[in-house]
Amino acid sequence: xxxxxxxxxxxxxxxxxxxxxxxxxxxxxxxxxxxxxxxxxxxxxxxxxxxxxxxxxxxxxxxxxxxxxxxxxxxxxxxxxxxxxxxxxxxxxxxxxxxxxxxxxxxxxxxx
Amino acid sequence: xxxxxxxxxxxxxxxxxxxxxxxxxxxxxxxxxxxxxxxxxxxxxxxxxxxxxxxxxxxxxxxxxxxxxxxxxxxxxxxxxxxxxxxxxxxxxxxxxxxxxxxxxxxxxxxxxx
Numbered sequence: 001x002x003x004x005x006x007x008x009x010x011x012x013x014x015x016x017x018x019x020x021x022x023x024x025x026x027x028x029x030x031x032x033x034x035x036x037x038x039x040x041x042x043x044x045x046x047x048x049x050x051x052x053x054x055x056x057x058x059x060x061x062x063x064x065x066x067x068x069x070x071x072x073x074x075x076x077x078x079x080x081x082x083x084x085x086x087x088x089x090x091x092x093x094x095x096x097x098x099x100x101x102x103x104x105x106x107x108x109x110x111x112x
Numbered sequence: 113x114x115x116x117x118x119x120x121x122x123x124x125x126x127x128x129x130x131x132x133x134x135x136x137x138x139x140x141x142x143x144x145x146x147x148x149x150x151x152x153x154x155x156x157x158x159x160x161x162x163x164x165x166x167x168x169x170x171x172x173x174x175x176x177x178x179x180x181x182x183x184x185x186x187x188x189x190x191x192x193x194x195x196x197x198x199x200x201x202x203x204x205x206x207x208x209x210x211x212x213x214x215x216x217x218x219x220x221x222x223x224x225x226x
Contacts, residue, residue, distance in 0.1 A: 008152060036217075043116075043202055043217030044155075088154065092213075100215060104154040 003027055006089055006103030015112055019076040023089035023103045026070065030091040033065050035074045038086045038105065079110045116218035118203050123223045133188045133221045135203030144186035145204040145215065148172060155202065161186055162208060190223065197225045
């Protein structure tokens with residue numbers, strides 16, 4: 001079993017839809033939870049991160065962490081065609097610069 | 113412009129040849145990383161370095177080697193011992209000033225070995 005599980009998709013939604021992307025994990029010691037966006041043939045870029053449980057909002061993006069369920073989510077409101085990309089969740093223990101554990105990524109397509 | 117550069121963008125090699133992938137950063141970051149990305153596998157850590165002249169193996173170091181002679185540079189050599197070298201290789205760097213050590217990624221090098 002992988003430490004971090006993520007549905008690979010592809011997920012296709014119409015423009016303006018609310019998108020929900022999710023990851024589950026098995027290591028209860030993870031403390032930092034991150035979402036990266038990766039456009040085709042490019043390097044990932046960090047969208048947002050949360051520490052421990054709770055919600056964090058940044059514009060159209062909201063990240064949620066439920067440590068009791070070992071479940072994290074990224075919500076995208078009013079999705080745009082420019083949101084079409086692969087979204088990778090990643091998580092780490094506190095104070096370990098070296099160790100990000102990534103999900104496999106979910107490919108999102110936002111159609112006109 | 114500050115950032116991470118990787119070269120070349122595409123690389124083709126014959127089986128049995130060693131190949132070196134370049135990674136340079138001008139972000140003044142202490143830590144640098146190499147990942148490999150395969151379809152359906154996500155990113156897997158190959159090697160990382162937190163200081164010049166020191167580096168540690170990641171989860172899949174076999175068949176790879178690195179050096180860190182300068183803070184700005186962290187080249188990765190894919191040796192002939194790597195059984196499945198064809199992949200997308202990503203270099204990243206991060207500051208070590210505070211958690212969560214946000215990692216910035218380069219544009220990647222796509223290596224094809226035939």
